[in-house]
Amino acid sequence: MSLTRIVLIMLLFFYAEGTIFYWLVPDIWTNRLVPHFALAFVLFAALYRGRHTSLFLGFAFGFLQDIVFYDKILGAHAFAGALVGYLTGLLMERRRSTMLMALTMISLSTFVYDNVVFFIYQVFRLNHLDYDWALVSFMLPSVFLQLGFSLLIYVPARRWFENIGVKKSEEKEE
Amino acid sequence: MFNWMRNRRIIVLMIVVVLFVAVMGFSISDRKKLTWPENFILDASGVVQHWFYKPAGYIAGFFEDIANLRHLYQENEELRKTAAAYARDKNKYNFIEQENQRLQAALGFTERQKNMYDYRYLIAQVIAVDNSPINQTIRINLGSKDGITTDMVVVSIDGLVGIVSKVDPFYSNVMPITQLDEKSSVSKSIAATVKGKELLSFGMVDNYDQETGMLSMSRIAETDPLAEGDTIITSGLGEVFPKGMVIGTVKSRQVGDYGLTHTALIDPAADFEHLTEVFVVEVPNAKESAQ
Incomplete structure (x- = not known):
């Protein structure tokens, strides 16, 4: 699996976020379950590839999110994505994380990501949501969604990121 | 050596943070035109999203239709009643319109004044x-090539949905009215009035409470006849937004923060979830008045 192919898959999931996934969720839940599918891949990159890859991916997909849904501000998601990707990589890249550890880190990092975006919007006085309300109404449900999603893609995503640069012939020898 | 590396890392980090803050600060300002990389990404993404959204909507809509089959008979009955009422009103409307045109001609209205309320629904x-x-x-699939500009109003069949905030050549971004925020540095407010009491009533719809799902309308005069259950529409004063777009119904009215004016809570008419088609309202001379 090359990085280009992974990026293509991430793009596919990114575009599914605001379209297919949006239609899968019933009306009452649309404002509560905010998908971060691309971010899940970024965090897998941090865990099984390295902090620089995830920094780059986090920035790129964050910026894509910023531009595509540009309403008030550019750069909030890019900053949060790059930061969370890098920090997770810094903490975890040296160890070979187990599944439980990986899922915990992904949930935690997603939560941090949501918080960073939330506070950037607060600092620039772009919205005035109550933090407690935001926490209960969409941040925590989104973390659980992220947990479920990363559980689903855990096996393939881990294999893809660990095998970056490994040629097909070598894979066969294993 | 190690120390120097550490320092360099901090310097890089600081430069990055400053750059981010600069980009964010720049992007908040009211930008009418986007640069070409932004336009390119927006358009390219729009194409992909369009492929994804439509089939998903159709499939979900199909199941919804099956669920709605039972209510069809009732709906038909109601529609028939509305159609009868419409036919009656149409005669009256034609008469009034002709009268209005005759009076406008007699009073020497200019072409611009005559076409002022000739809205186009795209x-x-x-x-x-x-x-x-x-x-x-x-995101909607009309852009600046179709004559869309920022601050155009977007409505659904039920009522006002939002305001166009960013435009690229083939697609544009709409800010739903659920993002209105009186304390925000960039938010807008919409001049509103009561349907049937257009000349007597006035207020500004400027805030949406995410927790309760209610819009609020402020700056209502104490003597205003606005009451519970009234339908709130845009007033069109200011000539940027069109007039007569349904915003919602009044849920309650109370004295405002400073005791001088009243505020009202409004239940929005439009459903913001799972929209498939919306209308962009083109005001004939909005462009000139905006400049």
Whole structure:
């Protein structure tokens, strides 16, 4: 699996976020379950590839999110994505994380990501949501969604990121 | 050596943070035109999102239709009643319109004044939605090539949905009215009035409470006849937004923060979830008055 192919898959999931996934969720839940599918891949990159890859991916997909849904501000998601990707990589890249550890880190990092975006919007006085309300109404449900999603893609995503640069012939020898 | 590396890392970090703050600060300002990289990414994404959104909507809509089959008979009955009422009103309307035209001609209205309320409704398909409460955005498949500009109003069949916030050549981003925020540094407010009491009533719809799902209308005069159950529409004063777009119904009215004016809570008429088609309202001379 090359990085280009992974990026293509991430793009596919990114575009599914605001379209297919949006239609899968019933009306009452649309404002509560905010998908971060691309971010899940970024965090897998941090865990099984390295902090620089995830920094780059986090920035790129964050910026894509910023531009595509540009309403008030550019750069909030890019900053949060790059930061969370890098920090997770810094903490975890040296160890070979187990599944439980990986899922915990992904949930935690997603939560941090949501918080960073939330506070950037607060600092620039772009919205005035109550933090407690935001926490209960969409941040925590989104973390659980992220947990479920990363559980689903855990096996393939881990294999893809660990095998970056490994040629097909070598894979066969294993 | 190690120390120097550490220092360099901190310097790089600081430069990056400063750059980010600069980009964010720049992007907040009211930008009418986007640069070409932004346009390129927006258009390219729009194409992909359009492929994804439409089939998903059709499939979900099919199941919804099956669920709605039972209510069809009732709906038909109601529609028939409305059609009869419409036919009656149409005669009256034609008469009044002709009268109005005759009077306008007699009073020497200019061409611009005559066409002031000649709104064009452009149908647009929704191609993607960002549903995060922090930054709700709806993307539609009309852009500056179709004559869309920022601050155009977007409505659904039920009522006002939002305001066009960013435009690229083939697609545009709509800020739903659920993002209105009186304390925000960039939010807008919409001049509103009561349907049937257009000349007596006035207020500004400027805030949406995410927790209760209610819009609020402020700056209502104490003597205003606005009452519970009234339908709130846009007033069109200021000539940027069109007039007569339904915003919602009044739920309650109370004295405002400073005791001088009243505020009212409004239940929005439009359903913001799972939209497929919306209309962009083109005001004939909005461009001139905006400049």
